[in-house]
Amino acid sequence: MSRRIAIHPQSPQKRLIDQAVEGLKAGQLLVYPTDSGYAFGFALDSRNALERVAKLRQLKP
Numbered sequence: 867m868s869r870r871i872a873i874h875p876q877s878p879q880k881r882l883i884d885q886a887v888e889g890l891k892a893g894q895l896l897v898y899p900t901d902s903g904y905a906f907g908f909a910l911d912s913r914n915a916l917e918r919v920a921k922l923r924q925l926k927p
Contacts, residue, residue: 895919 873882886896893914896907906922908915920926 871882871885873879873886890896890907890909890912893909893912895915895918897904898907906919908919
C-alpha cells in the first residue's frame with residue numbers, strides 16, 4: 867500500500883516524521899523530491915527495499 871506524507875520543510879511535524887521513520891523500519895521505500903527530480907530512500911539494512919529499488923530502476927542488486 868502506498869501513501870503520501872507531505873512534510874513541510876519550514877515546520878515539519880514530529881507525527882509525520884515518525885510515520886516516515888516507521889515506514890523505513892518496516893522496509894518501505896520513500897520517494898522524495900530533489901532539485902532535479904525525485905529520489906528513492908530506504909533503510910540500508912533492508913535487503914528487500916534495495917531489491918525493490920533495483921527492480922524499479924532495472925538494475926541488478
